[in-house]
Amino acid sequence: MFESVLVANRGEIAGRIVHTARAMGLKAIAVYSAADEGLPFVAEADEAVLIGPAEPSGSYLNAAAILEAAHRTNAQAVHPGYGFLSASPAFARRVAERGLVWVGPPPLAIARTGDKINARNLMKEAGVPVAPGVWEPVPDAATAVEEAERIGYPVMVKPAAGGGGIGLAAAYDEASLRKAYEEARAAAERLFGRGDILLERYVEGARHVEVQILGLADGTVVALGERDCSVQRRYQKVVEESPSPAVGPALRERMLAAAVRAGEAVDYRGAGTVEFLVDPAAQAFHFLEMDPRLQVEHPLTEMVTGIDLVEQQFLIAAGEPASFGATSFSGASPRGHAIEFGVHAEDPHRFLSGTGKITVWEEPVGDGIRIDAGYAEGTTVTRHYDPLLAKLCVHGDDRRHALARARAALDALRIEGPPTNLPFLREVLDRPEFADGTYDTGLVVRMRRPQAP
Known part of the structure; x- marks a missing residue:
């Protein structure tokens, strides 16, 4: 070491x-x-x-x-x-x-997963389910229209490089597709230096579920369970939970096995995430992308497994074995339930980033509560970086228990100075579809949709 x-x-x-x-x-x-x-x-x-x-x-x-x-x-x-x-x-x-x-993972593994089209093709070869879509970059809007007619609307338009939800858009017809294609291409060229565009079938009412994997020093790939990341604004995750209330035991076993195949396909080492889009009604899933790094949501996996993922990263990088019984571990059997809230310095209605000095910072305390904070009282939030202030994580014996702890923890967390999304996070908890676990990736859009007079 x-x-x-x-x-x-x-x-x-x-x-x-x-x-x-x-x-x-x-x-x-x-x-x-x-x-x-x-x-x-x-x-x-x-x-x-x-x-x-x-x-x-x-x-x-x-x-x-x-x-x-x-x-x-x-x-x-x-x-x-x-x-x-x-x-x-x-x-x-x-x-x-x-x-x-x-x-981190080997440079070759990063390169092979960084391009979404290349990763999609690799996953198909490895037997990982992929959605109907293209197998090479779409060169222009006219070709995009031809491909969309073959795939079937609606389609998702994605930059092949980059991440963070930048450039993503769903298109329901030719007019919206042409607009989405040109905007995605321009954003990709400006921010990622490459304008390659991918098209895939868009599944409405879907869940965004990701599986945590570890590629161990000896080449073994293990899956540590899944996280539901369907509460998103602008295609960026804001509330996550583990295990997913939309994934039953049989589907979980299939997803974890597919994630392991994905890691093996690129000779993965270290901590990584395989992201899937899940159709709860059909109990089906397909590959979205693979993230060759530690994810923002990793505390959820740590809370339901008891495994320190950063410790495993250090051990793997040093060529040492995992600190847990990897060969006997089952990610399909989480311990309790965990929920994570991304606390951002932003307007809770329009999600516009805010800045300013933090004048009050009071954290909740108690069993099952974890705060990963980047700021403290007296520090200043600037315009230069992502507005994430902290991650509030709670763990309970089951989902109902975790939800009760989440409500109390959010009520006890006080941050004053710049605007924060704490009112929005409390609003999510109050939504019946979140409370009963039936929400999907359209939840936030429905929450912010103007009400009819």
Whole structure:
């Protein structure tokens, strides 16, 4: 095992990684931008290095500055967290070329899963269910119309590169398809440097369910259960739970087996997620994409399995066996139920990001409550980064118990200063379809749809 690790990220995920690193006796090194000097993760690390200005391009996306910080601090490993450079095969290769341990999947696995069209084709070859769609990039809007007629409306328009819900749109006819295609292509070229577009059949009333996998050092791939991520705004997850109330035992077994095949198909190592779209009525599913990194929602899996995923990442990167009985572990048997709420600095109605100094920060306490926080009282939220302030996670003996704890925890969480989405999160809990577990990916759209006079 290496003795020190540089965390190439910020906010709550940087603090999360620092926590496990220190618990394992590793020296935890943080890097930070000029805007983040006062955030908790900087103080929590054993050492911290300023790497650049507030703009991500000069700091958290500046590979040269991060590698220089690793050299100056004698770091032996680099953990990228999620976002920023975590899914960059080029950065992973540069880390290895410097003689450092990359705490993540091999660069080739990142590259093979990073392109959604390539990943889709690989999954089909591996026997993982895929939706009707295209097998190569759609070159223009006219071709998109031809392909949509073959696939059948509605179709989902997706940039082949990137993530975070950027550029995604559902099209129900030729006019909406042409508009969605041009907007997605423009967004992909601007933000990802590639305008390749994918089309797939869109399933209305579907659930977004992802399976957590670990590719162990010996090549074994294990599935640690699923998380339901169907509560989304702008195709970005905001409330998640595990296990999914839409997935029964038989479907769960099939999904976990498919996720293992997906990991094996790309010779996966480390923590990753295989995302599926689930049709609850048909008890069917198909592959969406594969995320070659730790996910925002990973605390849910930790709460229902008792497994520290960051610890497993460190062990796998060092070539050591898992700390749990991987060969006998069954992700199909979760312990209790967990729910995670993404607390964002944003308007709770229009979801527009907000900024400002946090004047009050009071966290709930009690059994089954976990807060992964990136900010604290007295710190300032700036415009430069994702508005995620913290993740509020609760665990209960069953879903009903978890929902009761969630309600109490949300009521006890106080954050004042910038606007937050706490009222929206409480509103989600009050929705009957969330309470009874019958919601789908259209929940937030229905919540924000203008009411008829």
